[in-house]
Amino acid sequence: MVLYNTLTRKKEEFKPLVPDKPTIYACGPTVYNYIHIGNARPICVFDVLRRYLEYRGMEVTFVQNFTDIDDKLINRANAEGTTVENIANRFINEYFIDAKGLNVREATVHPLATENINEIIEMIKGLIDKGFAYEAKGDVYFRAQRFEEYGKLSRMPLEDLEKGMRVEVGEHKESPADFALWKAAKPNEPMWDAPWGKGRPGWHIECSAMARRYLGKTIDIHCGGQDLIFPHHENEIAQSECCNGVPFARFWLHNGYINVDNKKMSKSLGNFFTVREVASKYGYEPIRYMMIASHYRSPINYSYEVIEQCRASLDRLYTCRENLTFAQKHASGEPMANENEIIENVLARRQEFIEAMDDDLNTAGALGVLFELARDINIFTASQPSRRLCDTALTVFDEMCDVLGILYCKEDKSLDSKVEELIKERAKARAEKDYAKADRIRDELKSMGIILEDTPQGVKWRWEK
């Protein structure tokens, strides 16, 4: 599998440091508001990355933080007359609702900045001790010029960078490119004790500290939106590599922007739509579909028309799957004339799907393969496919959908079908006069709180009272 690495500006073969156990760190949202669909893009596409690596047999550790202390949270808490913690908890909860809606799995860990203050302080201490950071009037800054490789991710020489920067009022930097690791306490702000005085962490340091705590000093993949390349990720590299003395992230993956009227969608530009807002008109699933219908590095042009097209595409896939499960239910053991050829075709689609995904997570290509498979399915279900063909096609179809994380609005009929299956098994055991087994099944059902009743219409079940 190859992935495009922002650090080297080329596609590289991806192999985790520890075979089959990749570690991934994704920058998560600042929890002062609902996520907007610009935030939803990395969340969805890197969820696909994780699903795909797992599909290929890997065991992924996926860490995604919540920034729960910064100016935006403090401002909102003050505006609403409540605490920063209330604001954070509220929007963390709303995040999980939207994530569920988008079929994004929970990370292995979702650490919070405020839960990692000790780790952050220790890292800052390490940087001060080594001369990479300095204290100034209660603030602590990173000394960008001390890190020779500063700018290697964004490929901007430090001198060029500094031209566009200036030291703001209230900052005490030696040089404009220096950045805050710690901000001295101000009235009406949360604060923590540190050796150089009370205050709160800067934004960049939390990711360095959490990545190290939960994943170790060198991680396999660090990902996030393009807008984070500079300064956030550049600064993370500086902090982590200067502190730990080893490379920080082996692969840097960045997704493209979402545009509205050719402008990047962002909260700061004020042209953003929250996921909740769009989902309240069109549902969550077309939003996820939109994210995977383009390659993750390409820009997406957002509009309601696009979302409506996504909904229509999803409907075609759902209808195809219904055709297939209907055919499966009514299938016989008899193969169709050209059945082996069709099965080979289905299995070839699986291979094409893998090839697309192996090529830097080409979800757009993978989706194309899925639609070709759907076309094949719509054709053969118009005849009389055998159960074997239906089973094979459904397995491959569902595999692809699960990797992409779509078609999740299928009603879960698991309880009913599980019970029906056990009832059938019991009937079979009785027909074979294996009464011990039949009784075992009845007991198993009883332990689930289900009572079987023999009636003239066959075996019925009901909940035990």
Place this chain on the structure above:
Amino acid sequence: MVLYNTLTRKKEEFKPLVPDKPTIYACGPTVYNYIHIGNARPICVFDVLRRYLEYRGMEVTFVQNFTDIDDKLINRANAEGTTVENIANRFINEYFIDAKGLNVREATVHPLATENINEIIEMIKGLIDKGFAYEAKGDVYFRAQRFEEYGKLSRMPLEDLEKGMRVEVGEHKESPADFALWKAAKPNEPMWDAPWGKGRPGWHIECSAMARRYLGKTIDIHCGGQDLIFPHHENEIAQSECCNGVPFARFWLHNGYINVDNKKMSKSLGNFFTVREVASKYGYEPIRYMMIASHYRSPINYSYEVIEQCRASLDRLYTCRENLTFAQKHASGEPMANENEIIENVLARRQEFIEAMDDDLNTAGALGVLFELARDINIFTASQPSRRLCDTALTVFDEMCDVLGILYCKEDKSLDSKVEELIKERAKARAEKDYAKADRIRDELKSMGIILEDTPQGVKWRWEK
């Protein structure tokens, strides 16, 4: 505990038929759109009913159906050029997202009408055999006049009812109050085989069939919105009691309307707000709070101002809880001067809370008690409460919140705190030279994928690679 029973028009002592095992059937949404906040009211208040019965030590079986076949679904599917099943699955999924947002637990079973066609057909057959129903041009109708008690729930004599009714074009009823159990097949509609011809079930019969299948012939509590009393629940009683020959539901609970400008909010009046829409501006939790801030039988006047007040009330409770957990963390073993008195007070609040809830689920009163407890907590946390006092108060506070299903936007720090706890336990074991135990704990952590490292700053943990 007393509950107001619509059937008898008075509060009655509630005792489940089978001791401690109440059965509840709640009419769920027709899944052709997002739920609106009028739908959310029964969902929230009967979730509180279930939580409260469980809090009192009962084991509740809670069934809530989805109506996944009816005119509204068929119309929407045709309008969007997709299938009824796609529409149903999509809005079932959206239902679960909204339900999660509102902190409503999943029912024991969420049966679908289309999964229960056999049960429905069998019930209709029973009614035809006994003369309570008749077939007419492929439709099957219930003969309302054959059931002497028809109208007993809505307290409307049948002759009065019939005055306001007429037989619509295309219906083949003997009498206006008769209602469809089965509708003959029409082109472009889903259909199933039945002894009297292809077609689909009427709306009322599905609830009778599912209640019997999943809960038995007599259930403890049937609940839903006031608007369902007539004709839906009246017809359910007629179907179930005529078919089964025993009383259908022992208690009928109905919640009041939500009004906008003094008109009932409903889809048919067009003055409705979806839960998603309101949640996208104010979050889900204030919606739930609004539902429990009034008694479930009172009308609620909805406005954004009300929702904002609910948010402010929630913030007060969150802040109180933060004060308490902060005090708990810094508490000593030393009791305060008047501590026993304060603890008695806290325990008295629990009793008052139970009394309010026992009185026909008086959530408004229960919330009043919670705020009194919060006031007490805010006072004693301003001094130096002992750990025992903090623990007691937090237990009672959380109990009340859990029963009401509020204050659920607390960040789950369970992994971190579980690991920290195990690390502490191990340190203690080592201090006591119980190395076997210390090693056992290290192994347990290892099985969770966590590695311990002894550092000068104490024991650290990280994920195994």
